[in-house]
Amino acid sequence: MNRIRIAIQKSGRLSERSLDLLQSCGLRFARSKDKLYWFGQDFPVDLLLVRDDDIPRMLLDGICDLGIVGQNIAQEVVLERDNGNGLDELRRLDFGQCRLSIAIPEQSSIKTITDLNGCRVATSYPALTRSLLSVNGVDADMVKFSGSVEIAPGLGTAEAISDLVSTGTTLRANHLVELEVLFNSTAALYGLPRGLSGEKEDLLNLLLARLDGVLQAAESKYVMLHAPRDAIEEITRLLPGAENPSLMNLEGDEDRVALHAVCREALFWEHLETLKQAGASAILVLPVEKMLA
Ligand code: PRT
Ligand code: ZN
Numbered sequence: 001m002n003r004i005r006i007a008i009q010k011s012g013r014l015s016e017r018s019l020d021l022l023q024s025c026g027l028r029f030a031r032s033k034d035k036l037y038w039f040g041q042d043f044p045v046d047l048l049l050v051r052d053d054d055i056p057r058m059l060l061d062g063i064c065d066l067g068i069v070g071q072n073i074a075q076e077v078v079l080e081r082d083n084g085n086g087l088d089e090l091r092r093l094d095f096g097q098c099r100l101s102i103a104i105p106e107q108s109s110i111k112t113i114t115d116l117n118g119c120r121v122a123t124s125y126p127a128l129t130r131s132l133l134s135v136n137g138v139d140a141d142m143v144k145f146s147g148s149v150e151i152a153p154g155l156g157t158a159e160a161i162s163d164l165v166s167t168g169t170t171l172r173a174n175h176l177v178e179l180e181v182l183f184n185s186t187a188a189l190y191g192l193p194r195g196l197s198g199e200k201e202d203l204l205n206l207l208l209a210r211l212d213g214v215l216q217a218a219e220s221k222y223v224m225l226h227a228p229r230d231a232i233e234e235i236t237r238l239l240p241g242a243e244n245p246s247l248m249n250l251e252g253d254e255d256r257v258a259l260h261a262v263c264r265e266a267l268f269w270e271h272l273e274t275l276k277q278a279g280a281s282a283i284l285v286l287p288v289e290k291m292l293a
Contacts, residue, residue, distance in 0.1 A: 002199040003044040004207070005064040010036070010049035014187050017095040018068040022047070025210040044203065053077075056190070060085055065196055066204070070096050072125060072164060072185040079127035087190045091211055094218060096187030098166045100125060100132075103176040105153045108160070113180045116140045116160055122152030123162035132182040150174040213291045221267045222286040226250060227259045231279040238275050241265035262288065 008018040027045050029038035038047040048064050055067040056077035074087050102121070104110045110119070116133065119140050123129045126142035133140055143158045150170055152158040162182065165171060171178060189211070196204050223242070227235045236245050241264035248258040259280075272283055 002203070003040070003046055004066060004196070004200055004203055005046050005048055007048040007050055007055045007058050007064040007067040007069075009052040009055070009069070012052060014052060014068065014070065014096050015049075017093075018187070019047075021068075021093065021211070021214065024214045025207060045207065056087060059087060059190060059192060065191065065200065066090070067190050068093065068187055069190065070098070070185050070187050072098070072100055072128065072183065074188065074190055075183070076125045076128045079131055082127075086193055088193045088195070089188045090191050090208065091189045091215065093187040093189060094215060096185070098164045098185050099181045100128065100162060100183040100185060101165045101181045102129075102160055102162050102179045103150075103165070103171050104160045104179050106175045106177055108153075110160060110179065113138055119160060120158040121160045121162050122149050122158035124149055125162060129162040129182065150176060209292070213293075216264065217288045217291045219264060219266060220288040220291065221263045222260070222288055223263055223267070223283070224258065224260050224286070225275065225280045225283040226256050227281075228256055228279040232257065232259065234278050235259065235275060235280050236261070238271065238278060239263050240267060240271060 006022065009015045027043050028041045029047055030041055031038055036049050038049065040046045048058070050058065052069050052073055055069040056074050058064045059067045060077070060081065071089070074089070078086050102113060102116070110116060113133065113136055116138050117140065120143050121129060121140045122143045122145050124145055124147065126144050130142055143152065145152060149161045149163040151174065152161055153176065154174070160179070161176065164185070165178060168178065191204070195201060223239060225235070232247065236242060236259070239245070239261050242261040245259045245261035248260070250256050250258055267285055272285070275283060
């Protein structure tokens with residue numbers, strides 16, 4: 001069957017962004033609220049909606065061809081299986097950012113991660129935590145929790161925790177402090193190292209090219225401004241990630257030109273202010289929806 005199956009999280013932090021991203025790539029699905037399988041319309045790519053923890057295993061077991069999941073989970077499953085079969089991170093995505101950190105109670109006598117030697121660490125990521133601690137020469141006992149890891153020290157089941165943090169609110173609410181960041185995670189699109197074959201490979205390449213276009217466009221801005229002719233070089237240099245701007249004459253103004261460029265990096269107010277200082281005026285910044293190199 002020459003259809004690609006992509007597994008995404010059914011309901012959770014990654015669900016909406018995963019679906020939005022695929023839709024931005026032109027994929028449409030015959031949705032059904034209670035079904036786990038959404039059939040692809042126009043394009044032979046179908047969706048499987050599952051728990052995020054199941055995605056790496058489904059990939060490794062050949063149930064799906066691609067999956068969108070946090071690097072934290074992908075790494076955990078690969079390390080846990082420990083049979084040399086990895087996952088191929090095809091693209092890092094711009095959502096699902098968090099960090100896996102060691103946290104300890106506010107009053108703890110633990111001061112550095114080396115003090116964790118011989119301690120119990122509660123975590124939902126035992127394989128990943130053990131491996132990252134051992135890189136630092138630390139050997140601690142993992143206590144597996146499938147949720148609410150932050151309550152472990154209070155219950156007396158562990159001296160420290162290793163959990164995902166984004167704002168730090170959960171840690172503070174439980175009187176825990178972050179001791180060390182072990183791993184920075186983001187959502188990613190995964191496949192298998194052996195790739196896909198035949199028509200599926202062509203389909204994957206088309207999808208990846210569209211995905212690159214969407215990811216690049218998300219960062220890029222189209223900038224239009226008026227610039228003094230003698231400042232064109234400096235102004236181009238000040239535009240982050242811009243190459244070869246287009247220049248147009250301004251009717252009735254010999255000394256100034258209209259300059260248009262695509263900036264491939266984030267453009268902040270500070271950039272606009274420096275452009276103005278360099279002589280630019282009438283600066284307009286527009287979003288870019290799609291890009292195809
Ligand atoms: O039901 P299912 O198993 O599919 O979902 P889930 O409940 O296991 O996962 P979900 O939706 O909570 O998270 C999915 C993925 O989002 C994770 O695997 C991470 O890759 C990513 N992610 C990003 C996060 C966070 N940020 C995050 N803050 N996952 C969890 N958290 C939790 C963390 O475990 C802790 O309980 O949020 C709390 C900390 O948040 P702060 O803001 O208080 O620091
Ligand atoms: Zn989960």
